[in-house]
Amino acid sequence: MKAFAFERPRDAEAAVALVANRPGAAFLGGGTNLVDHMKLGIASPELLVDVTRLPFDTVEELDGRVVRIGAAVRNSDLSAHPLIRERYPVLSEALVAGASGQLRNLATTAGNLLQRTRCVYFQDRTTPCNKRAPGSGCSAIGGYSRELAILGASEHCIATHPSDMAVAMAVLEAVVQVQGPDGSRSIPIGELHRLPGDEPERDTTLAHGELITAVDLPPVAGVSAYRKVRDRASFAFALVSVAALLDVADGKVADVRIALGGVAHKPWRAETAEAHLRGGPISEDAFRAAAEAELEAAAPIGEEAFKVPLARNTIVAVLRDLSERS
Amino acid sequence: MIYRAPTCAGCRIGVAALVVEATITLTVDGEERTATVDTRVTLLDLLREHLAQASAKKGCDHGQCGSCTVLLNGRRVTTCLAFAVQHDGAEITTAAGVGSAEAPHPVQRAFLDHDGFQCGYCTPGQICSAVGMLAELEAGWPSHVTTDVASAPARTREEIRERMSGNLCRCGAYVNIVAAIEQAAER
Incomplete structure (x- = not known):
């Protein structure tokens, strides 16, 4: 693993500035995916910016019965929150279907959205993979692919997104709140993740340095x-x-x-x-x-x-x- | 944060990599401990290699086996996927700290009563996971096998099995582990 510096900024503005200004910087949430990638040698940030102690750790009701989930809320706390269990059981069910109790106690809401594919070739740096090393080829096409995509894939990548939580958020038509160097914006959950096309290295439509601060759930019927x-x-x-x-x-x-x-x-x-x-x-x-x-x-x-x-x-x-x- | 270029008297090739160290203070099993370590050191390696507290075990080192489970600020976590520097100030309880030889924790007592282990390597992680899991159950957290996530879960064998799925036992002592946790849960 390559050496990295570590910062714990006081607020979101400082966190965004730290990452946006350095191509080799990354936000660190619960670490359950990124730390693993650093061990595997498929991610090597030079600076980690810890965002777990920013004030985004609550679930609260806003005007219009919108429920706002802070980006740093742990998966276990979110699955157990009364507002989620009563109004959005699909989300609670999806969360407890994912990972293990120990991992859910670490993993955050934003980190869950931004976790990367579990395609075995993506996680093995000795094999070609267009998502990890653009232009190197796709080992999964014609290889071990039983866990991979049947819809929306491209000739460059057939990876799948591994999140359970994000699937529930898709039916809830969640809105992702993002803060970037030029201000904040709202992204409908359906527009956060992208299809691989000819840029499979890009999982999402976020720019480098944009920080997810919250996920909003509008009221639903049924x-x-x-x-x-x-x-x-x-x-x-x-x-x-x-x-x-x-x-x-x-x-x-x-x-x-x-x-x-x-x-x-x-x-x-x-x-x-x-x-x-x-x-x-x-x-x-x-x-x-x-x-x-x-x-x-x-x-x-x-x-x-x-x-x-x-x-x-x-x-x-x-x-x-x-x-x-x- | 301390930044320094490592010196290597015997090296012919210059060492270009930067080493970054941080001084971390944690409470481990009730005792305040301070160490200055490379930012790359995980909580697991901090405990085992720098603080000489080897209760948490290194199994897969990728968050898949649960043998490195401890209680971090009272909640069960895998320590292999957490950088120590991120958890400066935390309170850690390992299996060595949940009870003592003279006064074992009810979960430890139950593992002895039911032979909830064979080789014992996964046991400290199983103990910490079970202690954390029973607190989650007590707090009413739902699980994948809870019929209605809006209601409080029952303390059933099925719930225990699901909630302990993050702890592997390659000896296959699962039947006795579940029996032990059932006994501890009744107290």
Whole structure:
């Protein structure tokens, strides 16, 4: 590991200035992903700027029933917060489906959003990887790929985003608050992460030095749930996960939102399936047809092909469960 | 923060890398400890290599096995993925500090009663994780197997198993570990 300097600034402005002015600087949250990357030699910041003691460690209700989650709130505290458990159970369920108890006690909200793919080639610096070393090639295409993308991939990268939390935030239409050297801005969660295209080294639309300070959750109606399918019952990344929210009125779908995890370079909002269902009947046939319409765009190229029927069946199962609770 | 270029009398090639050190003060098992270490030192290595407190064990060193678990300000964490410099001022309790030979913690007593170990390497992490986990359960935190995350979780075997999934035991003493934690939870 390369030597690094360490700073703990007093406020967000100072933190942003420290990182924005140095290409080799990085923000440090809980460290559960970045410290591992430094050990693996795939990240080597020259300056770490600790942002865990900035005053972004609370969950509070703002005007208009918006719930603001501070960027430094630990995953465990967020999953256990009464406002989240009662109003956004899908988020609490997604959080406790991720990592282990020890890691959730360290990992932060912003760090969870910014964690990087668990593609084995990205984490192994002896192999080509366009995300880690742009232009070196993609070892996963034609290689070990059962955990990788079936939607929105490119010829340069088939990595998946590993977060459970971000998938729940996608259906909740969260808004990410960001502070940068030129001021602050709000980013809809769907525009935070990007598809790989020809720049797979860029996971998000954030500029260097931009700091996530909070995530806002607008009020929602209906019932919601998160379901995660993985190789073992606990402490594993998703093969496929589904977050969904269903609001039923007069026996029809008044509103539905679906997001998929483990299938793309970003939490995948299933807008095609949603459009199929909105205003329509509540039935297993309708759920299946909507899921199949969404997955028409799926383009698996290797061993990840099993995820297409798995995603379809998981979407149907989650919608069935939600409709029975509506 | 101390910045210095390392000197290397025997080296023919110049040492270009900068070494950055920080002085850290922590409370470890009730005792205040201070050390000046490289910023690259993890909490785990600080405990084991610099403070001679080897209760927390190094297993995978990547946050996957749980053998390095301690209580950090009362909460269970893996110390291999935490730089010591980030936790200046923290209060750490290792398995050696949760109880003593004369007065073991109920979780330690239960591990003895149920043979909750074989080789023992993962045991300090299991003990700290169980102590932290029971406090989380007591506080009503939901888990992946909690039927309704809005309600308080029950103290079931299924809950214990799920909540301990971050601690591996390669001997496979899981059955007795769960039985031990069930006994401790009843107290």
